[in-house]
Amino acid sequence: MKSKIYEFMEFFPFLKEIIKRDFKKKYYKSILGVAWSMLSPLLMMAVVTIVFSTVFKRDIPFYPAYWYSGNLFMTVVFDGSSMAMGSMIHNAGLIKKMKIPKYFFVVSTVTQSFITAVFSLVPYFLLCLVLGVPMTINLLAVPLVIILCYLFTFGLGLVMCAYGTFLRDLDHLYKVLRRVFLYITPIFYPIEIVPDQFRFLFEFNPIYIFIQLFRDVTLNGVMPSERLLFIATSYSLLTLALGIVVFREKQDRFFLYI
Amino acid sequence: MENRTRIGMSADAVEKRQSIVDKPEKKIDKNQIMVDVNDVSVMFNLSKNHEEGVKEYFINRIKGRVGYDEFWALRNISFQVKKGDSLALIGRNGSGKSTLLKTVAGIITPARGKIQVNGSIAPLIEISGGFDRMLSARENVFLAGTMHGHTRKYMKKKFDEIIEFAELEKFVDVPLKNYSSGMISRLGFAIATCVNADIVIADEVLAVGDARFRLKCEKRINEILSGGTTFLLVSHSASTVKKICKKALWLEKGKVMAYGNAVEITDQYTNYVKKLPTRKTFSAVKTREPR
Numbered sequence: 001m002k003s004k005i006y007e008f009m010e011f012f013p014f015l016k017e018i019i020k021r022d023f024k025k026k027y028y029k030s031i032l033g034v035a036w037s038m039l040s041p042l043l044m045m046a047v048v049t050i051v052f053s054t055v056f057k058r059d060i061p062f063y064p065a066y067w068y069s070g071n072l073f074m075t076v077v078f079d080g081s082s083m084a085m086g087s088m089i090h091n092a093g094l095i096k097k098m099k100i101p102k103y104f105f106v107v108s109t110v111t112q113s114f115i116t117a118v119f120s121l122v123p124y125f126l127l128c129l130v131l132g133v134p135m136t137i138n139l140l141a142v143p144l145v146i147i148l149c150y151l152f153t154f155g156l157g158l159v160m161c162a163y164g165t166f167l168r169d170l171d172h173l174y175k176v177l178r179r180v181f182l183y184i185t186p187i188f189y190p191i192e193i194v195p196d197q198f199r200f201l202f203e204f205n206p207i208y209i210f211i212q213l214f215r216d217v218t219l220n221g222v223m224p225s226e227r228l229l230f231i232a233t234s235y236s237l238l239t240l241a242l243g244i245v246v247f248r249e250k251q252d253r254f255f256l257y258i
Numbered sequence: 259m260e261n262r263t264r265i266g267m268s269a270d271a272v273e274k275r276q277s278i279v280d281k282p283e284k285k286i287d288k289n290q291i292m293v294d295v296n297d298v299s300v301m302f303n304l305s306k307n308h309e310e311g312v313k314e315y316f317i318n319r320i321k322g323r324v325g326y327d328e329f330w331a332l333r334n335i336s337f338q339v340k341k342g343d344s345l346a347l348i349g350r351n352g353s354g355k356s357t358l359l360k361t362v363a364g365i366i367t368p369a370r371g372k373i374q375v376n377g378s379i380a381p382l383i384e385i386s387g388g389f390d391r392m393l394s395a396r397e398n399v400f401l402a403g404t405m406h407g408h409t410r411k412y413m414k415k416k417f418d419e420i421i422e423f424a425e426l427e428k429f430v431d432v433p434l435k436n437y438s439s440g441m442i443s444r445l446g447f448a449i450a451t452c453v454n455a456d457i458v459i460a461d462e463v464l465a466v467g468d469a470r471f472r473l474k475c476e477k478r479i480n481e482i483l484s485g486g487t488t489f490l491l492v493s494h495s496a497s498t499v500k501k502i503c504k505k506a507l508w509l510e511k512g513k514v515m516a517y518g519n520a521v522e523i524t525d526q527y528t529n530y531v532k533k534l535p536t537r538k539t540f541s542a543v544k545t546r547e548p549r
Contacts, residue, residue: 014404021401025392093390097383098405099364252367256303 070187080113084157085164092258151236158243298371344489349509377456424448
């Protein structure tokens with residue numbers, strides 16, 4: 001454990017370099033560059049609002065912001081973990097030639113998706129202002145929700161990376177799963193349309209928990225409920241622990257498959 | 259299950275190492291063992307198709323992985339390298355030279371045996387060792403330097419020296435994808451030898467540069483050797499091995515054939531290769547009669 005911390009300290013400058021590198025490569029030669037992380041969800045939001053606002057208008061106040069917040073967490077969790085899945089393969093050149101902690105590449109890709117998310121928070125709060133959402137002291141809980149979601153995504157990324165490196169089919173399967181989650185998570189519809197007796201099923205969906213927490217503090221202006229916070233923390237820590245165990249067991253054999 | 263231990267690589271030790279190595283008047287303990295390879299074996303799974311699918315995966319699971327061919331790339335290798343020594347690994351293609359270097363560098367975890375490395379390693383495995391071709395030389399220096407466990411600040415100090423040695427002043431901000439292979443190998447060599455590692459590992463890197471640069475490299479290697487750096491080299495050039503290295507390790511099919519004085523071992527190896535029967539190839543090319 002102690003040697004792991006020393007290793008982390010020794011290679012920390014390297015972690016900073018690869019995060020910088022990945023960021024630079026993401027917007028390589030694009031004119032708008034980082035502005036795309038704000039622009040693309042806004043464009044999608046415009047389309048979704050036009051399509052669905054007539055359907056759910058009476059049920060959901062601030063519909064554009066409602067959709068935007070749901071989409072934000074959906075994107076960050078799935079983008080982060082699916083990029084983490086390919087991180088060993090994309091960095092095969094480095095992993096095969098240098099001794100560096102392999103989980104750094106997972107950290108880098110997950111951080112990348114969160115940098116994008118933080119950028120896209122800017123238009124979100126502007127949107128809230130425009131729509132007249134009351135701003136409350138509860139907004140202070142936003143970083144906590146983001147951190148919990150980060151830990152969850154990192155854990156998920158480690159698991160997906162550990163298996164995805166051996167089994168490339170997982171990438172395709174994961175794309176299907178993403179689509180499924182897009183529909184089973186209340187992103188564009190209100191949870192109220194689900195019958196009461198089935199609503200507990202949604203609590204098994206970690207992404208919904210994060211979205212609900214985020215909507216509570218930003219849109220509904222209420223304190224995050226202790227129950228939801230407890231569930232979210234458990235999901236994050238359990239996933240992280242699982243990720244670490246699986247990744248440590250598998251990482252020595254990666255070089256045979258990349 | 260840590261098969262490999264690194265001694266004295268705490269964060270403080272890294273700082274200390276950098277400050278010590280910068281002073282050339284440090285005493286060199288010639289008897290200190292830098293690399294201790296003890297009965298190491300490395301195994302690969304020879305799966306015929308790397309693109310494994312779900313079906314094969316489950317079939318293999320059920321069969322208990324009978325589907326794999328075990329291939330021992332290295333068998334029971336043992337040797338020691340002392341401080342300031344230079345060791346050449348020689349042998350035919352596929353004899354396990356690069357695998358052994360990668361195992362010493364800690365990239366491959368051995369299936370059996372133990373490797374102990376006392377100090378930092380600058381591995382220079384293949385020419386483009388750890389470069390990102392989309393980035394410029396400037397960015398790659400920092401990427402590679404931090405990969406060796408140095409801080410950005412330290413690399414800033416060394417930056418001019420590296421670029422000067424690699425003779426790439428004009429191309430510092432050009433992406434590496436536009437470089438020639440010689441330019442990339444020069445940059446790689448410059449970084450590995452400028453960062454003051456305790457052990458430098460080089461795999462076929464001297465083969466690329468032109469004659470003038472190779473002379474410069476040999477001079478540089480002699481400099482760092484006299485400074486107490488340990489050098490491990492893979493090379494197919496007998497003259498390079500004889501010129502640079504004191505000792506040589508001859509590998510054949512993953513086993514040690516001989517270990518000792520570089521000149522003697524290289525001569526033995528050259529004689530052995532000469533005696534090998536050459537297979538008649540290219541006879542399969544058939545000339546077809548025109549219709």
